Amino acid sequence: MRPLLEKKIPLALVFIIGIIMTLQYFVPHPISQTIYDNSLMWNRAIASMAYIMAVVSFLRFHSRRLKDKNYAPYSLVAILSFAAMALIGFIGGTGSDSLFQKMYNNMMVPLQATTFSLLAFYMSSAAYRAFRIRGVEATVLMITAFIIIFGTTTIGNYVPKMNEIVEWIMAVPNLASKRGIMIGVGLGVVATSIKIILGIERNWVGG
């Protein structure tokens, strides 16, 4: 009974739903349109509840860490701030001048923005100590980076044609390289989706 529930049913579900959803793209018939609209509704409904898993793993991880002496205070802060933010949001509402929104603008944003702004410092020390021009590839990369870094400064405006050069690099060679990568990524995504639907890729049901 167990393999049926754990493996057979999920794989059958993914196969049937996958085939129907792939084919409906090619069927203009109104029935296919209703299938499409309903599937999006079901998708939104189930996906909205998938967040439960994120909260469960968050709470389980940090409650287990409360027992560990040197992590306890931090996990306590994590759990309390989670509870506070959730309660304030559900009770106080999320209007643009609600406490919830104020906490977002004045606590979450500065924490996130500052964490990422650290990278400007790391980039500077890396630029100084680690960005070495070794080999043709790194040289090509560095020269292009120089042009873009200098070209996107206000002072760069004063080198004649600099704006146009930056524009050309972004619109032609950079576009060619991004397109090549996008085609590769596209093939990867389609290959993975086919393997999942046909039940070839099974590690999401434990291999």
Place this chain on the structure above:
Amino acid sequence: MSVRDFFIKLSKIDRKYIYLVILIGLIIPLIFPPRFPQKMSPQVKRVFEYIDTLPKGSYVILSADYDPSVAPEVHPMYKAVVKHCILRGVIPIGMTLGVQGAGLALDAFTEAERVLEARRDTDYVFLGYQAGGAVVILGLGEDIKSVYKTDYFGTKTTDIYALKPVKNYRDIALVISFSGSALPATWAVYAYTKYGVKVAAAVTGVSAGDFYPYIQAGQFIGMLAGMKAAAEYEDAVNRILKEKGIGKFSTSAIRMMDANSIGQLLIILFIIIGNIGYFLSRRRK
């Protein structure tokens, strides 16, 4: 200690000093802004001139699809474009597909009221947030007043004087999507390809590269990308303000872009010095 040893030692100094140099290098221009004169780059010029040459009384939708985390780059653009429209007698219709965009857009319109004495529902309209993303974009193609029954302040859109002649995209000269994500592409696909309304993007520097395929395919009339575009647009609007004798300028983007420029030049300097030290030490081995 020969010049070679000096450079080798220089390229090995502790990273804390480098952080200090960066910190000072950014703080000085924020307090004493050098105000490097701006010059408009091609993409910014396309958006600016499009709005600048619109006949009086035409309508532009400004969708604030960004959140505070990308505000340093995108918010100054929104404020500058709102002022630019009002100064040219073009009526901006503010809206947002993201919850956090509402507060930021409101801030831009309140500033326009303070600086230009703009009157709500005559010189500008602010419709606020609507859930649904692409579904909302499609809805505006049919009937704006059915998608937004009331504006941000609760007034019925049918009662708003400025919105009288507006029904859907046919009455809109341009839509600009301000965003740090891929939403401008959604506007291109659903608003331009389906309804033919002209679309422009105002995005962060990092995501600029991803929108060039849309520009090349003609789906965007232009793009404002990164802090540099914000500073250029802000400077152009300040020039119009000076022409009209309005004293209150905003220089936040210009000041921050000057600091940014110095930071970026420092990076180039660091790479050069670091590599000199590296080459000298390698030849010695």
Place this chain on the structure above:
Amino acid sequence: MLLKTILFMLFLSPPRVFSPDGTGKKLTIVLDIPDAIRPQITTLNLVRECSDGKVDTLDILPFLKAYTDNSLSYKKDYRYKILAYSNGNLIFESEWSEYIRPTAKWFDKDKLPLFIAMMLFTIIMIYYIAQARANKPLYLRPIAGLEAVNEAIGRATEMGRPIIYINGLTGISDIATIAALNILSHVTKRAGQFETRIVVPCYDPVVYTIAREIVKEAYTTIGRPDLFNPDDVYFATDSQFGYAAHVAARMVREQSATNFFMGYYFAESLILSETGASTGAIQVAGTDSVAQLPFFVVTCDYTLIGEELYAASAYLSREPLLTGTIKAQDLAKLLLVVVMVLLSISSLFKVNITLGLF
């Protein structure tokens, strides 16, 4: 002028109506109104009568040549009539068109080329995975990066200092993490032969448990189970920057001779590769996170770019699923390049072939 237009009313013809697509919801009505009276029309009405008797009048824009009526039902019949007014008085009225039912088709012919392309790729996928599973010889070119990996291991053996190997910051469901774990197995086996220590700090608890098994199993296959040291393969922390700081500190403390960064990375990757470079270690990276690749290329001695990471792990592990997928994607790329080249050449000779897709 009015007299002339009324005369025109006599030679009126019913509007042509047809289904523009197979959705069974739309009908397109061609408004063939004589041009002579077009300019005078101020309002144009389209009257629709449904087989269930319901009649509607649609106010449409006067200059339109054709109008597509939608949200109809494919189970009912409809007919249309045109009424044109010139500021209030009727100047043109067409006859009723025939009753017509919006057609609902089961296959959209315009999407046939896309359907063929999709089926072709699916067949190629199934073929190659079947070949790989029956372990038929599937040629994969040697990956330059793997020579760099082996050299880097040799360097650590010479210097007698440990290797630090990290598997990226994403979970086990990410292809890049699976590839990283495959290469970990290869590196451990080679390092084990020279008793070079390998340290594997992990970011994700699940990846940690798998990495530990891989290292233990790798040592047993080369006959040296004693080399496995549980303290060297451990779960460090799950905070992005905390992890980067921890691994950077470990690099400095252990003075590792070689660092491997395989798998998917976020912005913190810069802290890792910068510290490693400043300790003078040889560094080899392999990732498909396009945003971090520039930083790895300039700080590491060698970098496996995007799909090269998958190809390297397939080359080493010969795992059928991975090898088959890469071979299938290769064939798809080959076909795509051939099509692009042929279509470009043909359009140079003014022959624009599109195959319905391009």
Place this chain on the structure above:
Amino acid sequence: MHISTNLWIWIQALLTLAIFTFLYKDNPLFRMAEHLFVGLATGYGLVVVYKNAFYPNVWVPLFQEKQFIFIIPFVLGLLYLTSAFPKISYMIRWPMAVLLGIGSGLSIPLTIQTYIIEQSKSSILRPPYPDLISWINALILFVGVVSVLVYFYFSIPHDRPGVKQISKVGLFLLMLGFGASFGYTVMARFSLLVGRLDFLLNKWLGIRPF
């Protein structure tokens, strides 16, 4: 220079400084700020997902509009709760299967169309081009995309005569593309840092630029 008296500005400033302490070294203050962020973000996510996704897509149709068909997605969604109990946590695979099925099914035709066909279609040479510049650009785009694809081709050794040069061109263009995104990333990271410093100087300490 008049320091701000607004509580929220002070909270923002203190949190910003707490994160900056990481520059010196990893310390308890930074860890506290980091865990505060993780907690707030999870709480924020729960509220926003409930208000913008769960309530309009599940609660309203099922309990207010009484569309009882929604019981199935609702029950499937509840199965996510089993992730808290290891013995029965395999049940999350059923809602996952539905999402994976819909997701994979929808993505195949769309990805082929937008990622593979669209990108290669706009790289094919379609003369006549208006002027020399657009001729050169079209050629670079075409050669560029083809050579990048050849670089990521693993079924033929790279040292073959023709393949060697083409994949070299591909690698060259890849490096050029990485250089471009490297440059824009530098600008973006500094914009964030300048934004934070401008907040500290201007809004918190009230130092107006001269």
